[in-house]
Structures are given as C-alpha cells and as structure tokens.
Amino acid sequence: MRMPVLLLPFLAISVTADPLILPLNKFSSFGTSLPGADLYLASKDSNEYLKNIQITTGGSSITLDSLNGFNADSSPKRLRIIDTMTVSTTNNNTISSWLGGNLYVTTKAQADDPSFSVYVIKTEHNITMKSGKTTAVILNTKLEPFVYIDQPFKTSYVTGIQQSKDAVVNFKWGIPAYNWQSVDTNNTFFKNPMDLKNDTYTGLMFLMLINNENLSFQPKLKFSRFFDHIEPLQIGFEYWYIMANGSITMQIENKFITDQNYSTTAATTTGLIVNELLFYPHIVTFQPDYTRSGFAGFLVSAFPENELWFTMSYDSSYTTIDFNGTSSIEDRSWAPEQARMLTINSTNQVAGVFYCQYFSYAGDLLPMTSTSSPTTSMRGSTGMTTNTTIVSTTTVGTTTSGACFMSLWVLFVSVVYIIF
Structure with a gap:
C-alpha cells in the first residue's frame, strides 16, 4: 500500500x-x-x-x-x-x-553574511569567532544514551572558553531574528563581561561605625567586569546562538554532566545553571579568597510554573529572589562580598524554565586589622538569625519585577575596602 x-x-x-x-x-x-x-x-x-x-x-x-x-x-x-x-x-x-x-x-541576509555561521553539534566541535561582530547559531542533536533523570533531550556542553579581554560575548536562547543585529532581543542568558546596570558600585566604598552611626559612600554607577575564568557550561536547549564583538574560541560537545551539586574551580569565576525539564535542587559551592575584597551575585531569567527561589549565601549575608508564578527577564542581585554558596529550590519538580548566571570576583588584598567589636544578633525577614561583629542592613545592587520578591541582609565587619 x-x-x-x-x-x-x-x-x-x-x-x-x-x-x-x-x-x-x-x-x-x-x-x-x-x-x-x-x-x-x-x-x-x-x-x-x-x-x-x-x-x-x-x-x-x-x-x-x-x-x-x-x-x-x-x-x-x-x-x-x-x-x-x-x-x-x-x-x-x-x-x-x-x-x-x-x-x-x-x-x-544571514545566508549572505560572512560573519554569520551555523554549527550542528553531533560530537565535539571547535568554535572560533574572529574579531569584529559575529554570530554563531548552535543546533543541538539528540543526547544519547539516557543516563540521568534530569538530563535534557538535547544539550551543549561548553568548555575551554578563551575570550580576548576587549571582546563582548552574549549567549542567547532561540534563533536570531531577521533583524538580529539592529534590535535588543532581551534574551541573553550568559554574558561576559558582566554588566550590572542598576544600583551598582564603583570606586571605593567605606562602611564604618562613627558615633554609633553607619556612614556609607555608595555611588550608583554603571559597573562592568571581565571574567577570564569561566566554568563549563551545560546548555540544555535544542538551539541557541552566540553574538560576539571580538575574538572567542570554545569547545562544544554533545554531552551531559550533571550539575545538581557543583563546586567552582577558581575564586574569580562565572558559570551557568539552566533548567527546561524536570527540576531537582541545585547547589553551587564557591571557592572564596577571604584575604581579598570582592563582589558576587547572579542574573536570572525565569518562566516559572511553580514557586522557585534562588539564594546566594556570602560569608556574612545572603540574598534571595523568589519567583511565584510571574515570569521575569534578567532579574539580578549582587553584594560587595565573595560568594560562598548558591542554592536553587522549588516547591515542585515541574518548576518551569530558568536561566541563572552566577559570578564571584576576588578583588584587591584586604588591609590587616586587629579591631574587634561586640557581637550583634539580627533576625531577617526569612526568620534566619545571623551573628556578626558589625551589622549593616542595606539593599545592594538588586532589581525586582512583577511578583518577584527580593530580600538582602548585608553584614560587614570593621572597615571593608572594595576597589574596582
């Protein structure tokens, strides 16, 4: 027939x-x-x-x-x-x-553009994007064999990213539109350098106790930092694309390595957690250098189907972004401390889709000090009790949208110098 x-x-x-x-x-x-x-x-x-x-x-x-x-x-x-x-x-x-x-x-226009390329990922491929503005579309293929319950149907495992310090690189979900070079598509899930636009810090920040008053100099200026160390990135999409201005090379494999519990490999680093299918809690453990100043935080775009929250723990503080049914693109939170741990949780295995880029940066050496102060106890909005020597409660480098709730307790000891 x-x-x-x-x-x-x-x-x-x-x-x-x-x-x-x-x-x-x-x-x-x-x-x-x-x-x-x-x-x-x-x-x-x-x-x-x-x-x-x-x-x-x-x-x-x-x-x-x-x-x-x-x-x-x-x-x-x-x-x-x-x-x-x-x-x-x-x-x-x-x-x-x-x-x-x-x-x-x-x-x-894309077919005729020599700066526009397409890669089909079946095994391992070397990606090279030369200087100038370039675009590379990544088309994944079926991931085999099925080993982990949380592994995606298709994925890219990205390693060995080498990027010139003057280059700007953005990873984006989806495929490039017909006018991809002239519009801001607002679909970036990973970027280097890290650009924090809202309530950001630059220069020298002082936090000191004078006559029992906390005096702070906190200029809200644009802030950008390049990361020369990038963790392996597990990108579980069927397709995505890279837009770069400057040279970059990397290796992309048709491979999955579970990242439910992950430890970073440097004090100054950035990485990525992506979820599109079944959700399992994620923990990222950082390697802070406590002899240095620094900053850390995360950017997250989320399209939740159930409650979903992200908590970044520092040595003396924590930040939380809680999504409860409302989508948001590039919500961000950061604090002028190096990160200790990032945890991602949900009330349901069907949490929805999210993309979370985390980062921690070790800056200049801290000055030696022998000053000590009495211990103070403070209870935050989540009911968590924290003990420290000097307590300052402030909102640092955060944005919110929709029903997204964000809380931040920042706790500083003595005089903290942060030089960017």
Whole structure:
C-alpha cells in the first residue's frame, strides 16, 4: 500500500520573514521563507527515514539524508533555497513522531553574511569567532544514551572558553531574528563581561561605625567586569546562538554532566545553571579568597510554573529572589562580598524554565586589622538569625519585577575596602 505524501508549502515570500525551526516530528504550517536563504538539518535520525523526506526548491528535489553530514571543513551541509520551498514525506505518522531532528531556515541576509555561521553539534566541535561582530547559531542533536533523570533531550556542553579581554560575548536562547543585529532581543542568558546596570558600585566604598552611626559612600554607577575564568557550561536547549564583538574560541560537545551539586574551580569565576525539564535542587559551592575584597551575585531569567527561589549565601549575608508564578527577564542581585554558596529550590519538580548566571570576583588584598567589636544578633525577614561583629542592613545592587520578591541582609565587619 502506498504511503500518503504530506506536502508542506511555503505559501508566501516576505522580506521581513523570520528564520524558522521546523521539527521533523511536527508537520504543520511552517510559515514563509525567502529565496536565497539557507536550509540546515540538525538530526541524529536514521538515514533510513531521512531519505523519505524530500525538499523541493527551484524545480529540483533532494532527500534529507543528503544534508545529514558535514563538509570537508567540518561545516554542516546546507541547501540554498532558490524560490519557495516545499517539504514532503512518505514516512507514516508513527515514524514521523519518533524523529528528533530539526530543519533550520535562515534569512537571505544571514545566508549572505560572512560573519554569520551555523554549527550542528553531533560530537565535539571547535568554535572560533574572529574579531569584529559575529554570530554563531548552535543546533543541538539528540543526547544519547539516557543516563540521568534530569538530563535534557538535547544539550551543549561548553568548555575551554578563551575570550580576548576587549571582546563582548552574549549567549542567547532561540534563533536570531531577521533583524538580529539592529534590535535588543532581551534574551541573553550568559554574558561576559558582566554588566550590572542598576544600583551598582564603583570606586571605593567605606562602611564604618562613627558615633554609633553607619556612614556609607555608595555611588550608583554603571559597573562592568571581565571574567577570564569561566566554568563549563551545560546548555540544555535544542538551539541557541552566540553574538560576539571580538575574538572567542570554545569547545562544544554533545554531552551531559550533571550539575545538581557543583563546586567552582577558581575564586574569580562565572558559570551557568539552566533548567527546561524536570527540576531537582541545585547547589553551587564557591571557592572564596577571604584575604581579598570582592563582589558576587547572579542574573536570572525565569518562566516559572511553580514557586522557585534562588539564594546566594556570602560569608556574612545572603540574598534571595523568589519567583511565584510571574515570569521575569534578567532579574539580578549582587553584594560587595565573595560568594560562598548558591542554592536553587522549588516547591515542585515541574518548576518551569530558568536561566541563572552566577559570578564571584576576588578583588584587591584586604588591609590587616586587629579591631574587634561586640557581637550583634539580627533576625531577617526569612526568620534566619545571623551573628556578626558589625551589622549593616542595606539593599545592594538588586532589581525586582512583577511578583518577584527580593530580600538582602548585608553584614560587614570593621572597615571593608572594595576597589574596582
């Protein structure tokens, strides 16, 4: 019996059409495309089934198995779209539902741009982005074998990031829009350097006790810090992209290493926790250098389905951001201390989607001091009791939005110098 043929036409041409991700297991209306765009396949599906899917453009047809590979220079194979494009398959619905790959269609401008590149991650790949403004789209493939209950369906394991100090790098979820270079898409989940825009500190901050009064100099100026040490990043997305201004290299693998309990590998560092599927509590343990001043904190974008909270513990303080059903992008909290521990918890295993970039920075050596003061006890809004020598309660470097609640107790001992 002949299998039914499913045709998927692109019905219109639009100069402002967005690029497309077309899942092989969900044949529906896929929208529009442009002549001159490029088509890529990101799949670990068997060629036995890929050869039953046909792409037609410009009066010629190919089957998808011919795109399931790489060129001699390790770039993924691609198909230039001549005019409109149609997709047809002779796979039945059951086989189609098993497929895990995606088709990716760029715009013509992206296809013609030499600074725009696409990587299909099947094993291990070296990523090189040269000086100037560049964009790299990362297309993940199925992660095998299934070992951990919390592992994503697809993922990138990013290591060995080497970035020039004058470079600016942003990792973003999704795929680049047609006007990706001219608009702020507000979808960054990792950045270097770290740019804290709100209620930030620079220069020299004094906290001292004079006549039982706490005097503080706290200029609220823009603050940026480059991290030359970056932890391995587990990015459990089907696809994402990098926008860079300056040179950067890294290795990306089709690999998963559980990060429920993770210890950083340097005092000055930044890293990432991502969740898209089942949630399990996360703990990040830092390696602070207590002979130095510093700062630490986190940026988080969250789309929660149940209550979700992030707590950063310092030597003498803690910060908490609590999301209870309201989405937020780039909420941030930081304090002028090095971090000791980050914990992420939820009331439910279906916590929702979140992206959390954490950072801790060890600054200049602290001055030697032998001053001592009597112990003071203070109870915070969460009911936690903290003992320290000098207690200052203040709000430091925080932003809130929606129903997001944030509390911060900052506790300082004697005179603290922080020089950035």
